[in-house]
Amino acid sequence: MADGKAGGTKGGEALLFLTDEQLRKGIEAMFFAYRGFTADPDRILEKHGYGRAHHRALHFISRAPGTNVNNLLGILGVTKQSLNRVLRTLIEDGLVESRVGVQDKRERHLYLTEKGKVLESEIAEVQRARMRAAYREAGHEAVSGFRQVLEAMMDPDQAAFFNALSGKEE
């Protein structure tokens, strides 16, 4: 390990020859791009006194209205206590509504209120705008490659959530 240019030859596969340097560039690209990815939402959230955790909750509740807390926990990959702090403020501020389950009264189903939808849309739009610009600049082929690499980079359990969400409307 860490022997300079020899990286990527371990598996003995001839298909794709990857130097450590190429991989490092991919890693750094991921780092810098993710900062750009979160920059616009962060600016809007800050005005409202919220953080990224609030955005993530809003996004996935918007994506899967009526989801329960347990499911959201799995998607977000945080602890119950951590999510609860965020969810409580969103409910207090009237952005999220929590309804007791009909079939199973232990469950709480989460929905965005009108006010919550407004903020979620505002954030989603600036984030889409950046993604749209990047997609257009890179071109159609690139977009496909981008998605393929990202999906291959996910942990299998995370990928399961991703596919469950994506499958609904494509």
Added chain:
Amino acid sequence: MADGKAGGTKGGEALLFLTDEQLRKGIEAMFFAYRGFTADPDRILEKHGYGRAHHRALHFISRAPGTNVNNLLGILGVTKQSLNRVLRTLIEDGLVESRVGVQDKRERHLYLTEKGKVLESEIAEVQRARMRAAYREAGHEAVSGFRQVLEAMMDPDQAAFFNALSGKEE
């Protein structure tokens, strides 16, 4: 804004037609992939009582040995004080060495010690391994597209740092 499927038509460009749904999937892919991206390093860091901030410092000092604090500040995009706390522990633990500048004694030049290089290499290798696997699974064309989209997603000033680092050895 937020009018369902009409997103992407604003610019009136015919080249790439992007629905809000396609963009949302890209956004979510970015979210889940970044978690995978940081998962392996996080496991190693935890064993040593470090966090992501320590990794970022180690990575960029390794990448640009002898860099000063100000430059590192620009790359990492955090405040001086925040970086300093991390740097102090790394220096105390003997992973990083801080040398007073020769020409300008206000500057501190940063280097990894042997011990620092060992940890940095260990983390870099697991991160490269995941990137390598993802690249191989996605294929050559996809890798190129992946990089193009990421670069287009960066803020211009962040992209400047990225290019400055990348330009050195490709």
Added chain:
DNA sequence: CTTGGAATGTCAACAACACTGACTTAAACT
């Protein structure tokens, strides 16, 4: 040569958000 401003880096205190662990409440299952 001195003085004052700019640049570099450090120290202290505080806020946000994640975590663990222990516990309660309510409903469902067996």
Added chain:
DNA sequence: AGTTTAAGTCAGTGTTGTTGACATTCCAAG
């Protein structure tokens, strides 16, 4: 009746970010 599951709460801790105040060094104007 007893166990499990879903959700929420309380207390404590750690990392990482922030602002504000401060020390040191350099440089240039007077």
